[in-house]
Amino acid sequence: MTILAIENIGKQFGSLKALDGIDINVEKNTFHGLIGPNGSGKSTLLKALAGDHFADQGTITFDGIDITHQPPEYRASIGLNFKFQITAIFPELSVYDNILLSVQSTASIWELIRSRSRASLNDKILETLEQFQLLDKAESLAGELSHGQQQWLEISMSVIRKPKLLLLDEPTGGMSPEERRATGELLLPIRKETTLVIVEHDLEWIKDICDNLTVLDQGKVLDSGTVDKIEKSNKVKEVYTTRV
Amino acid sequence: MKDKKANFKRLPLLEAIILGFLVVAPLFLSDFYTVILTRMLILCLLAISFELCWGYSGIMTFGQGLFFGMAGYAVALLANKVGFVQIWGVIPIGIFVGTIVSFLLAWLLLLGKKAPEIIFVALGTLTFSYAAERLVSGWYYVGGGNGLSIFEFLSFGSYEIEPGVLFYYIAGIALLVSYLLSRYLVRSQLGLVLAAMRQDEKRLLFLGYRVRGFKALVFTFAGAVAGLGGALYAHHEGFIGPNNMGIGISTMAVLYTLFGGVGSLIGPLIGVFALETISFTLSGVDAFKSFWPVILGAILLVVVTFKPDGLTGFIVSRRERIGTFGRIDKKEKNGRKETKD
Numbered sequence A: 001m002t003i004l005a006i007e008n009i010g011k012q013f014g015s016l017k018a019l020d021g022i023d024i025n026v027e028k029n030t031f032h033g034l035i036g037p038n039g040s041g042k043s044t045l046l047k048a049l050a051g052d053h054f055a056d057q058g059t060i061t062f063d064g065i066d067i068t069h070q071p072p073e074y075r076a077s078i079g080l081n082f083k084f085q086i087t088a089i090f091p092e093l094s095v096y097d098n099i100l101l102s103v104q105s106t107a108s109i110w111e112l113i114r115s116r117s118r119a120s121l122n123d124k125i126l127e128t129l130e131q132f133q134l135l136d137k138a139e140s141l142a143g144e145l146s147h148g149q150q151q152w153l154e155i156s157m158s159v160i161r162k163p164k165l166l167l168l169d170e171p172t173g174g175m176s177p178e179e180r181r182a183t184g185e186l187l188l189p190i191r192k193e194t195t196l197v198i199v200e201h202d203l204e205w206i207k208d209i210c211d212n213l214t215v216l217d218q219g220k221v222l223d224s225g226t227v228d229k230i231e232k233s234n235k236v237k238e239v240y241t242t243r244v
Numbered sequence B: 001m002k003d004k005k006a007n008f009k010r011l012p013l014l015e016a017i018i019l020g021f022l023v024v025a026p027l028f029l030s031d032f033y034t035v036i037l038t039r040m041l042i043l044c045l046l047a048i049s050f051e052l053c054w055g056y057s058g059i060m061t062f063g064q065g066l067f068f069g070m071a072g073y074a075v076a077l078l079a080n081k082v083g084f085v086q087i088w089g090v091i092p093i094g095i096f097v098g099t100i101v102s103f104l105l106a107w108l109l110l111l112g113k114k115a116p117e118i119i120f121v122a123l124g125t126l127t128f129s130y131a132a133e134r135l136v137s138g139w140y141y142v143g144g145g146n147g148l149s150i151f152e153f154l155s156f157g158s159y160e161i162e163p164g165v166l167f168y169y170i171a172g173i174a175l176l177v178s179y180l181l182s183r184y185l186v187r188s189q190l191g192l193v194l195a196a197m198r199q200d201e202k203r204l205l206f207l208g209y210r211v212r213g214f215k216a217l218v219f220t221f222a223g224a225v226a227g228l229g230g231a232l233y234a235h236h237e238g239f240i241g242p243n244n245m246g247i248g249i250s251t252m253a254v255l256y257t258l259f260g261g262v263g264s265l266i267g268p269l270i271g272v273f274a275l276e277t278i279s280f281t282l283s284g285v286d287a288f289k290s291f292w293p294v295i296l297g298a299i300l301l302v303v304v305t306f307k308p309d310g311l312t313g314f315i316v317s318r319r320e321r322i323g324t325f326g327r328i329d330k331k332e333k334n335g336r337k338e339t340k341d
């Protein structure tokens, strides 16, 4: 079943066609990788999916709903989650509170004022913290974490919401190889509930966790298919050996 | 970890000390000073109102004086034209006027299609404050430039509440209740959203929060607090004038808070006590009187440059002011007590 259908999406910045007629289908509960050289349009595409900006042409259908022109808060409320390329945690809040903030977002204003969900969410938050090895940092300010830990915090903020679709833009940017491997392992268990669209530079890393890959180049889909197929694709090899 | 825990007690301690002082103050102050301290308590409402907007919600507003003044004018008109001075009516009316006016402004300035820039809201509220000030100073019915005097004392039934000890405690209770409600609000899970909103509003949208509604809510609540202050002020001073509703008093709300310290509710109170004490002391010296605005400006410049945390920043750490919103209850989970002592 297709959970995300991207049809003929285009986005122009001045005279630059950052996205030029992109078509991608993402199947439910799969991990779908987006790769491509610098400036190929990966982040631009993800932002159009999340609602950070709107595509100039084409349609985006998520879970049967046309979201092409919906604002980000609406997309978030129907189960679409986005992690920016630049880490966007709340540095002046404790690690614990960052996660609380993420998981309480469906509560009404009135429930928030009365702090209705605070106690009942505690166990869930602690579990997630433990899963992402952040438990002993719970009370530290998020801004005091190492870069890798901040990325994990941001991923955990998404994962705990059990979104239907999670968009990750280079979640392992700036991580050590050790941390990268750990990140891959952290992501594997979410497959039961979540479909993942993940942008990465590193073909080696992404092919281990993804089912399907789409390769972008200069705003166009260069090739798309299973990991095996992409690995053998000559077009892709060309781009990756000559330009990366 | 242990140090951090110890530091987390400073804010409540400071609050307790100030509360304790305010409770006993009239017992050893003369009536004259009690009246002055009452005025400060009322101004604290104004300062808290600003802090809720700026310190907690990131809304730079010059509208607090407008809400304060509108409420003051409303109760003064009632007293003057209708002869109504009953406290059980005056206080709700003040709150009501503050709420309505701030809600209207929130609706105009905060709830537009796009999230407004800080400067847009600042200038918007400034414009309204200025316009209102000009309007009343040219409007004969509300006393024009002379303002309105209230000749009857605030009353409960036939009992008159003159400025003095009783009025002091009434203002004190109004402040205490406003303070506790505000404190509850900013420490609730809603307060967590506000704290996040100050840091990265856009990111909150991606978490699915409809941030603008939250802002409008706090802005309106703050307006209610300012309105309460304005109503008490008019009756305590027996007067309300254009100066009590325009840019001047709005700016004072900003100064109190910045001087006392942004990021806590006790900061603005300290700011009021400190600035009003300085102003009162200097006002006895004629030579200083005309320089007061200059002195104020200089003080603020020093604070903003050298101590952006304000006076409270000397006592309470930044980490403590940020606080924690979740209840980290690890003891409930067996065998997981790493970070708790």
Ligand SMILES: Nc1ncnc2c1ncn2[C@@H]1O[C@H](COP(=O)(O)OP(=O)(O)OP(=O)(O)O)[C@@H](O)[C@H]1O
Binding pocket: A013, A016, A018, A036, A037, A038, A039, A040, A041, A042, A043, A044, A045, A085
């Ligand atoms: N807001 C913008 N205004 C103008 N040009 C932009 C904007 N955002 C992106 N671009 C341009 O669009 C193209 C695609 O950028 P994008 O960020 O999507 O690339 P990317 O594939 O994510 O690259 P990277 O691997 O470096 O993250 C680039 O040429 C970039 O300069």
Ligand SMILES: [Mg+2]
Binding pocket: A042, A043, A044, A085, A169
């Ligand atoms: Mg990118």
